[in-house]
Amino acid sequence: MKKIIASPHAPKAVGPYSQAVEAGGALYVSGQLPIDGATGKMAEGVEAQTHRSLTNLRHILEEGGYTLGDVVKTTVLLQDIGDFAAMNAVYARKRRRGFPPADKCVSRMRGASFTPFVNNLWIKLVCVAGFFHIKESFL
Numbered sequence: 001m002k003k004i005i006a007s008p009h010a011p012k013a014v015g016p017y018s019q020a021v022e023a024g025g026a027l028y029v030s031g032q033l034p035i036d037g038a039t040g041k042m043a044e045g046v047e048a049q050t051h052r053s054l055t056n057l058r059h060i061l062e063e064g065g066y067t068l069g070d071v072v073k074t075t076v077l078l079q080d081i082g083d084f085a086a087m088n089a090v091y092a093r094k095r096r097r098g099f100p101p102a103d104k105c106v107s108r109m110r111g112a113s114f115t116p117f118v119n120n121l122w123i124k125l126v127c128v129a130g131f132f133h134i135k136e137s138f139l
Helices: 046-063 081-094
Strands: 002-005 020-023 026-032 071-078 102-107 123-130
Touching: 020 046, 026 046, 046 071, 046 081, 046 123, 071 081, 081 102
Parallel strands: 071 102
Antiparallel strands: 002 020, 020 026, 026 123, 071 123
């Protein structure tokens, strides 16, 4: 059984998709743009955009009863890999507690078309969170 999760604090889905879907003990969160859900304005600069995208992820996770600490996989889409250090500094501050998730960072190649990016959009974040329990016999 699956359940649609939507937070009023994150930007509404603008297409035929959901902010998140919970299924099988995991929450699959759609890519979050750095848009303020209340104002509809996009943050400026890679640091501010990383912060806003993570805040949107947090709002959706919390709506589903999860936290950033429950995230087991993230994918970061960057406009320019040269912004990795700036993005990663903000990301590391937000994720400093608990076990860090498995991560993947993808950047578009210069001159190549990469649909998710528009002018002044530098980052998009996607994640999977879940409540996974280790059996006592493995401890």
